[in-house]
Amino acid sequence: MTLNVVSVTVDLVLLTIRQAALQVLLIRRGIPPYPDRWALPGGFVLPGEDLGEAAARELREETGLDPQHGHFEQLATYGTPGRDPRGRVVTVAYLALLPDLPSPVPGSDAAGAAWRPAAEITPGELAFDHDRILADGLERARAKLEYTPLATAFCPPEFTVADLRAVYETVWRTRLDPRNFHRKVTGAEGFIEPTGGTVIRDRGRPAQLFRRGPATLLHPPLLRQPAPQAQSSRVGGTSRSSDL
Amino acid sequence: MTLNVVSVTVDLVLLTIRQAALQVLLIRRGIPPYPDRWALPGGFVLPGEDLGEAAARELREETGLDPQHGHFEQLATYGTPGRDPRGRVVTVAYLALLPDLPSPVPGSDAAGAAWRPAAEITPGELAFDHDRILADGLERARAKLEYTPLATAFCPPEFTVADLRAVYETVWRTRLDPRNFHRKVTGAEGFIEPTGGTVIRDRGRPAQLFRRGPATLLHPPLLRQPAPQAQSSRVGGTSRSSDL
DNA sequence: GTAATAGTGTCTATGAGACATTATTGA
């Protein structure tokens, strides 16, 4: 049995909410292949380095943040022959949900890095198969907001219920009733905890401040579909057969 | 930038229900490393072969089945340095849910292959890091039964409601009320469709036969926890931060 | 007949969305 020689990279889908839009960090490539094209940040896994470590290192290099500042998980692995013209490259994609960064993205080794609204990325715009990786990451993020308290990963350490609602509305591209939303998130045990403080955003009654709670699963879940009587509508992120 | 040279393998978590138990296909290793130890079936990805193709090829070699016979999806990727004493090996794990096979498992290049009850695998029994891969696969399977119609992947083309209920009870290790279960699965649109036929298992009223429907997502989902008033109890398969 | 399994109906509690109402601030 001969060992098959392959290069392994990690690619990052870094999502945040800036200017009331779901944005993704993209790198403008300076060198071939795909010069001057936008791509997901990423790089080769170093010898002796674990996959998650390599992804965390890239995260730090691109944003200065540690994985603990938001949510960080493995997304999927892509290895179709020919996906990289330089040779056989298998990439392990990671997904991170991050709070809005106070500081701008520092320049890296690429020609430029920028947060771009996810809705504005046109199909075929990204290098390699990064369109698909990004699409998988977005779907994973949307699905996870339903069953997990991960929406808080987009928020700063202290946030209001309205802040949290804005996360859901932005990621799902829907409107949610503020009163029912408030009742649901404050009623879901372990989701958010009051800090005791309040804040006044513009005008209106001061809002309580919360921090994320200890729950890792939402009971009951918040549901995307307004009227849950649909049938086989959407294809979930990993629910198709014969997945790559 | 130097290309990091790595070997890439695929490993398979093949699950089925046999003798009223959730069973996993294991291979008895004949050669080092880990001689005489049980391991998940797998092998190296061939040059020019896509990851999913390699996994499907291994599935055919081990069971004679195609991915369409059940459910087949990518699980996760594991690449911790030292996980394989032969060198840097990154493995992409796939999960398959299969119906009970009428024919026994044909012998492969390994010393032996056998279906083993998943509950009987003791921690540390499997070679490499296959304990963890198996645990991740089991948790993924359990979670997916809630939100998707994948339980039908464990069933033959035609099955009864009681057959389907047995799948849930076996995978979740719980008892479900037959009457409520019947109402829920027949009420979930696109989950199962009556074929018109009936069958008598032992004695009792004949049961209608069903086939899987077109739905890819269950509305409403079937829930595992009997009394959904718990809080941060279970850690979902991919919901922890800083995932590998 | 009895036992066993399949399938339907009914009851109650809970959570959903819709929406009124009160509370607290700035202008």
Add this chain to the structure above:
DNA sequence: TCAATAATGTCTCATAGACACTATTAC
């Protein structure tokens, strides 16, 4: 005062689980 936002309460409908009841078979 008014406008705006925060927070709570009420109403109705759908679905959950518990469980009674009927249907159809083997023995």
